[in-house]
Amino acid sequence: MQPAYRVLSVILAILGIVFATVLLAFAMGWVIPQAYLQTFLSIPNNLWIIGAASVIVILLGLLLIAMSLQGERRSWELLIEDAALGRVEISVTALHDMILRASRKIREIREIRPVLRYEKDGVAVALHLKVNPDANIPEVSRELQQEVQSYLEEKAGIHVKRLRVLVEGVSYEARAKVE
Amino acid sequence: MTDAKKIEETSHTTSLGTIRIANEVVAVIAGLAATEIDGIAGMSGGIAGGIAEMLGRRNLARGVKVDVGEQEAAVDLFIVVEYGVRIQDLALKAQEGVKQAIESMTGLAVIEVNVHVQGVSFTEGPEEQRVK
Numbered sequence: 001m002q003p004a005y006r007v008l009s010v011i012l013a014i015l016g017i018v019f020a021t022v023l024l025a026f027a028m029g030w031v032i033p034q035a036y037l038q039t040f041l042s043i044p045n046n047l048w049i050i051g052a053a054s055v056i057v058i059l060l061g062l063l064l065i066a067m068s069l070q071g072e073r074r075s076w077e078l079l080i081e082d083a084a085l086g087r088v089e090i091s092v093t094a095l096h097d098m099i100l101r102a103s104r105k106i107r108e109i110r111e112i113r114p115v116l117r118y119e120k121d122g123v124a125v126a127l128h129l130k131v132n133p134d135a136n137i138p139e140v141s142r143e144l145q146q147e148v149q150s151y152l153e154e155k156a157g158i159h160v161k162r163l164r165v166l167v168e169g170v171s172y173e174a175r176a177k178v179e
Numbered sequence: 180m181t182d183a184k185k186i187e188e189t190s191h192t193t194s195l196g197t198i199r200i201a202n203e204v205v206a207v208i209a210g211l212a213a214t215e216i217d218g219i220a221g222m223s224g225g226i227a228g229g230i231a232e233m234l235g236r237r238n239l240a241r242g243v244k245v246d247v248g249e250q251e252a253a254v255d256l257f258i259v260v261e262y263g264v265r266i267q268d269l270a271l272k273a274q275e276g277v278k279q280a281i282e283s284m285t286g287l288a289v290i291e292v293n294v295h296v297q298g299v300s301f302t303e304g305p306e307e308q309r310v311k
Contacts, residue, residue, distance in 0.1 A: 086293040157266060
C-alpha cells in the first residue's frame with residue numbers, strides 16, 4: 001500500500017473519531033461542547049475557518065477515494081520466456097521482493113533498497129545499503145552480489161548485466177538476533 | 180439487453196439447445212487450477228481484491244483475466260510466488276495445469292496462458308526459521 005494512502009487514511013480516521021466522539025458527547029447530554037460550539041460559531045471569522053477546514057477534509061476524502069479506485073499500478077515487467085504455451089513475465093516489484101528476500105540471509109545488512117533498470121540485454125541492479133557497525137563492508141558487498149546475482153539468474157532466469165553495491169551508511173541500531 | 184447487468188458469455192449451440200458459459204466461469208476455473216500449483220503463494224488482485232477479501236468475500240477469479248471467443252480462450256494469470264521456487268518451471272506447470280483444466284471442463288481450446296509474476300511471498304518455511 002502506498003505510504004501516502006496510509007497517511008491519508010490515518011488522518012481521516014482520526015478526524016472521524018474526533019467528530020464522532022463529539023457527537024456522542026452531545027447525544028449523552030454533555031452541554032459544555034455545545035455551549036463552546038455556539039460561542040465559536042457566533043464569531044463571523046470563525047465561520048471562514050470552519051468552511052476552509054471542511055473544504056480541506058472533503059478534498060482529502062475525495063483524494064482517498066480516487067486513490068482507492070485507481071488500484072495498484074502495474075509496474076514494468078520483464079519477459080522471462082515466450083514459448084508455445086504463452087509468455088512468462090516478471091514485474092519489477094517481484095524482482096524487488098526477491099532481492100529483499102535473498103539479502104535477508106546476510107545478517108550484517110540492516111537496510112537495503114534495490115533500484116532496477118531494464119536494459120536491452122539484461123537488468124542493471126543497484127543495491128543501496130545500510131550495514132551494521134561491525135560489518136566488513138567489502139566482504140558483505142561481495143557476498144551480497146553473489147547471492148543476489150545467482151538467485152535472480154537461477155530462480156528468475158534473467159541475466160544480471162551489472163550489479164552495483166552502494167553502502168550509503170552504517171546503522172547504529174544492531175539488527176535483533178531474534179525477530 | 181435487459182436491465183440486468185450484461186454477463187459476458189460464450190455460447191455454443193447443439194441439437195438440443197444452446198450451452199452458455201459465462202467468461203467469469205472460465206476465469207474461476209483458471210484461478211482454481213493455478214492456486215493448486217505448489218509454489219504459487221496466491222493470486223495478485225490489487226487493492227480492490229484485497230479489500231473484498233478482508234470483508235470475507237472470496238473472489239475465485241482474482242488475478243485472472245480471460246479473453247474468450249467462440250471456441251478459443253486466452254488467459255493471463257497474475258501470481259505471487261513462494262520464495263525459492265524456479266519461476267520458469269513453476270510457470271510451465273501453471274500454464275499446463277490451467278490449459279488442461281479449461282479445456283477439459285469447457286471444451287474451449289486454450290491458445291495461450293500468459294503468466295505475470297507480481298510478487299514474492301515472504302512467509303518463511305519451517306526449515307528457514309532460526310529460532311524455534
